[in-house]
Amino acid sequence: MATGTGLAAISDALLAMNSTRQVRDVLQTIVGSARELLNARYAALGVPDGAGGFAQFLVSGMTERQWRAIGPLPRQHGLLAAMLRRAEPERVADIRRDPRFEGWPEAHPEMRGFLGMPILDGERVLGALFLADKLPERPAARTRLRDGTGPGTGRPRGDTSFTEEDEELLRLLARHAAIALTNAHLLERSRELSIAEERARIARELHDAVAQKLFSLRLTARAAAGLLTRDPARAAAELTEVTRLAAEAADELRAVVVELRPAALEEDGLAAVLDAETRVLNRAHPARVAFVCREPGAPGPDREEALLQVAREALHNALRHAAPSRVDVSLDRRGAHTVLRVVDDGTGFDPGAVRRAGRRLGLVSMRDRAQAVGGSLTITSEPGRGTVVEMEVPRG
Structure with a gap:
């Protein structure tokens, strides 16, 4: 059974998953929540492509540089394939000694303790969570027991295996992850149909x-x-x-x-994509949706992607929840920074009340995106006064 602390951690994880609307954001939130909830060194989430590989494979616990050094996305082989074929959890103390283990690429970190859990929608496998290397619990005091166990854990030093309780926690998280992921897929499909x-x-x-x-x-x-x-x-x-x-x-x-013509971020740039998407939204909604670009320059591919996703989330929030008569999107330059602003004259909201009620309207996701590329996000709103979402990222 989960303790009060464990239940609070699960609650935080579920709120984070359900505050996110883009499928990739939901996947990243799930894998990060699983790693934090079970105190694992590494976590990954794979989405099968139906052809023996993975359509998506997200990791937590590695830097982008480490992940790139490993190479192409893994295929479904060894323990990963066995788990996905049977759609059942797998828990082993040392993955290297399992007869199904087939080795790693040269740059892959060494791992021992392994816990895998499928994410199921009925009998359909939406994805699978893979956790490696359970870390020692964080003790209140830095003391070591005389019998050689880790501090306050009752576990031998160096033991990275997961427990039965860990498996039950991950099973619970996977059930809710399936709901969040299904909802995100449905919402994304709804947006595609609208467009x-x-x-x-x-x-x-x-x-x-x-x-x-x-x-x-x-x-x-x-x-x-x-x-x-x-x-x-x-x-x-x-x-x-x-x-x-x-x-x-x-x-x-x-x-x-x-x-x-759908504009492509890599080929056309951020300004062209925002211009095309706001034109479509302007036709599809009663509110006037306008875009202006004041020569912001290119902030780099990762930052352009983050700016685009934040703009989409802010536009979605305004048009779906705020009943505005006008939404203005702009890209500007502020010193050595690019600034995105999404301003609506809708109903507005009390940001403090939204946080207390647990309804985050994607605010956490937007802030995470900004911070991930070295930027900042500011949201200004009050009831009846509209909302301003401003994201600022370094150029170059």
Whole structure:
């Protein structure tokens, strides 16, 4: 059974998972929560790709440099494959001595104690949690027992194995992780469908507007052709009209194609992606959604990704919860920093009350994203006065 401290830790983990809406954020929160909850040195979460590998594999306890040095994502082999095939937990005292162990890449850290837990939605495997090397409990006093055990733990020094209680805690976390992950998938799918529906509507507008102009263009050109010999002056006027209609049709087509084409962060840059997404949102919602870029410069790929995700979360919060008439998104430059601002004139909220009620509206996720890239996040709001979300990151 979990102690009061354990239950509090589980509660914190569940709040963190359910405060996050992006699937990758949920996955990262789950793996971080599992590592912290069970006091493990390393934790990982793999999402199977259905072809013997992993579509995603997230880690906690390693630096980005260490993870890159290990190499490509692991395949499902050895103990990982056995656990996923049977969809049952695995707990071993020393993974290196398990007959299913098949070794690690050269840069992989040495591990002994192992605990694996599938994340299940019914019989479907959504992912699997892998924990390695149980750390000694953090004692109140730095004393060592004379019988050679670790301080206050009753465990031999150097023992990194997980206990039956650890397994039950991870099983409980995995059940709630399945719910959080399923909800995030559903929300992401809902967003995709909303954007798809909006694109379909724009396509219909394109067909109606441009087809009508092209029809007028054809009739006018035909009339001009008939007048060339009989009335050259009128024919010239009709040809001028042809030119005007062709220019209007081209402008209409260009504007809609810009909105229909998904902008890619790596290829187009942060400003282009935000511009494209705010245009779609402006059409899809009654609120006016506008974007302005004041030459912020490129803050680097990781920081651009973080800025984009924070902007999306802030826009989602404003449009879904604040009933604004206007939302303004801007990128600006402040000294050696790039600044993102998302400002709405909606209902606003009391940030203190939101924290006390446990409803975080993705605020924790946004702050974590900012801090992860060396930036800062400020949220200013009060009931009836709208909300300002400002994220600042170093350039270069």
